[in-house]
Amino acid sequence: MANGFMKDIPSIADDELPTWLFTFPAVRADLWAVGNPDWQNTLSGHLPNKAIADVGRTFEPASGSFLVLGKPYFWFRDSGINHEISLSPALPDPNVLPAKTQVIGFSWKTSEGQTSKESNFVAIFKKPGLANVELINHFDFGDDGKIPFVKKDFPIQVLNLRDLVSAKVEPSSFTLTIGETQQLTFIVESKETPVPQPPPTSLSAFKKSANVIYLLDRDYKLELVNVDWFEEQTPTKQGIESQPYNFTPLKPGLVNGLARGKFAIVEVAYPSAIYNSSTDVSWYALVQDIVVKFFIDNQPIHERSCYLGEYITLSYKAYKQGNQEIHLKKPKWEPISPLVDYYLVNSGNVATVPTILLAAEKVSFYIFDFGDVTNTEIFFTGEYLGLPKTTKASLLYKRPYFIKSEGNFRNPVVDQIATDDAIQAGEPESAGRWYVGYFKFPTAGLTFSPKVLNNTGITYDFNCIQTISIFNSRENLSSKSVEYMITEPKGSFWLDSESPTNDMNTVISTSENIVIANKWYNDSPRVYLEDPPAKISEVNARMDFKLFMIVRPNKIFVENSIWCPIKMLSWSWEGNAKKDEATLKWIPNGLLTVNEPIELDVEAFPSWQNIAQAGSPKWKIYKNR
Known part of the structure; x- marks a missing residue:
């Protein structure tokens, strides 16, 4: 670098400026006197002009010559420059030694922006088409600086793998019956003309394996590693190409299949770097079903x-x-x-x-x-x-439908059965008895008239069946205890034998579209309040019912059939009574109510663990209640 200072010189004229003087230390000849070396056409080695997209392409110069200050030099990859380059300072200075080197530096750059400082450069091009590799060498004198070479360009054509090879499945389309098996084979072939042949040393190996193809004048070797088979009916299948895939369809229809060939690609001269690629091939099968x-x-x-x-x-x-x-x-x-x-x-x-x-x-x-x-x-x-x-x-199938229910319901009462009522009801033994609930004369406690649609075209039999859950209690002064009448286990339903509809001999058979059975079902449940010789002071009654509408085809039309529930009605009543010791009459003691039927879908056939009838269940004392 030059250093400047101002020297005071007597003025010749008043408007003259001071004079500047510059001093230079020793100056490198490479900075002032050496031009940029040029390989011209002497650079040789592995400098290809074709590549495969997404696969490495190696550039490796081997030798070349150039001139420095008119003197020829030769460079070799393994040994470097044949003679040491020595450059003395342009302005001699005993304190400055000559700059020396036998090293040439490398700077690579592709048109896609990939760079490297190594002597051999592996370029990977992403896009097919024309590309360029730029090389700028330089002499490296360490701290003394560098001398760049003239830039050298290597135009290169980048090809897609599919431009070089074709893949197919044989057969590519076929028809078979479900359960049959079709063998499929994945085949890869070169598109190049003529087809590149393997190097002489590998000819025998090439003949042994149809899975290897050479590309771009034998610069590349492609090997089919394995094949993945895809189709909608089964999970992914994997197999080496030499073992074809046996397709056995599991269901009928058009199968759109896919075979994915997986390749390993290497540069023949540089086999240590392996690049993976794949290609997809479609195949189709029409699978005929069995009926x-x-x-x-x-x-x-x-x-x-x-x-x-x-x-x-x-x-x-x-x-x-x-x-x-x-x-x-x-x-x-x-x-x-x-x-x-x-x-x-x-x-x-x-x-x-x-x-x-x-x-x-x-x-x-x-x-x-x-x-x-x-x-x-x-x-x-x-x-x-x-x-x-x-x-x-x-x-x-055809079936009757339950449309709606109509009926008459009234609240339970606490009353004494009149003699005339008992006789007309056919229960003379009940005359004079006190009860809570209903007596069936002159009016039943509950009457039910179902409306059913029968558009089956045949005669159906109609009936009802009822189950009951009982939870009654009473105060027994004789035993000084509370007694219970329960359908056991608690909450379970027994067959209600007191229900007249549970007689399977009383059925309605009709083929009419609309069936209305007036007062088809009636019931008058009750609990007697006195049970001599026991002295009862209070009774609490609770009864829940499941009333099932059941139907079956008439035997004239269907010889073998069963009763089927088509609707269930849930209803209940409860009433409490106590004895007035002053009058010796029974009077209401709280609730006297009926819960009218609620229509519910049937969830199970009517079944029961026992039968509710006279004397069953019995009044019992439960120690744990």
């Missing part, structure tokens, strides 16, 4: 009229394309809700078809479902050629 047809009592299911409560046998037949009947292994019926095996209305016993009987060619059951439905679905599964076949039988 399962269902039959009811050996009639096609869609031709058979069915009715709620009817006993039927459901069976199947299976066919291949061309209406060829086949046999399915491991048949199994899977109903959405349990199938009714039997229901005994007189005992309340109900059973469903056992699981073991569902694993059969056919299944027999009574048609029933809770709720106002007219169809049920039963799934069916069998095996064909080791594959499951699942379908469903849609069973349509």
Whole structure:
């Protein structure tokens, strides 16, 4: 660097400025006298002009020559410059030594912005098309500075892998029947003309493996590592290409398949760096289904009229394309809700078809479902050629519907039964007895007139059945204790034998569309207040009822059928009474009320653990109450 100072010189004229003097230390010849070296056309080595997108391309100069101050020099990758370059200061100075080097520095840069300072440069191009690699070398004199070379450009054509190879699946489209197997093979071929052949030393290896392809004049080697097979019906399949994929469809329809070939690509001259790539190939399969047809009592299911409560046998037949009947292994019926095996209305016993009987060619059951439905679905599964076949039988049937209930309800009373009423009611033994609740003469406590729609086209039998839950208590002065009358266990329902409708001989049979049974159901529940010789002072009564509307096809039309509940009405009453010791009469003691029926969907067949009748349940003392 030059240092400047001002020297005072006598003025020749008043307006002249002071004179500046500059002094220079020793100056490097490379800064003042050495031009930029140029490789010109002497640089040789691995300097390619083609590359594959997303795959490394190595640039590795091997040798070259250049001039420095008119003197030729040679550079070699392994040994460097053949002679040391020595540059003395431009202005001699005994204190400044010559700048020396045998090192050439490298600075690489691609047109996509990738850079490197190494002598060999691995460029990775993201975009196909024309690209450029720029190289600027320099002499590196350490602290003394650098001398840059003239920039050298390497134009390069970048190709997509799909421009060099093609992939396909054989067969690419096909038709087969469910359960059959089709073998698929993934094939990769070169698009280059002529196809690059392997180097002579690897020819034998190339012949042994059809999974290896050479690209770009054998600069690259592509190997098919494995193939992933995708299709909608099964999880991902993986397998080496040499072991083709066996496609066995699990369900019918059009299958859009995909095969993903996974490749390992290396530069033949630089095999340590492995680059992964993949390509997707579509394939298609039309899978034909087997056909399962269902039959009811050996009639096609869609031709058979069915009715709620009817006993039927459901069976199947299976066919291949061309209406060829086949046999399915491991048949199994899977109903959405349990199938009714039997229901005994007189005992309340109900059973469903056992699981073991569902694993059969056919299944027999009574048609029933809770709720106002007219169809049920039963799934069916069998095996064909080791594959499951699942379908469903849609069973349509006809049924009556409960529309509404009309009736007459009144609150319970505390009263004494008149002799005339007892005689006319057919209960002369009850004359004069005190009770809380209802007496059936002259008017029943509850009358029920249901309205039912029967548009089935056949005659149906109609009836009701009632269950009861009792929780009564009384003060017994004789035993100085509280006694209870309970349907056990507490809260359980027993058959109400005092209900006249529970006589299955009293049914209404009609094929009319609208069925109205006036006063079809009536009930007069009561609790007697006196029980000699016990001395009773107070009685609390509570009774809950479940009244089921039940129907069945008439035997003239359906030989084998069961009673089916189609609606349930929940109602209750309660009343309390005590004895007036002054008058020896019974009087109300609090509640005397009835809860009118609430219509509810049936959730279970009416069943019971015991029967409520005269003397059952009994008055008992419970120690823990």
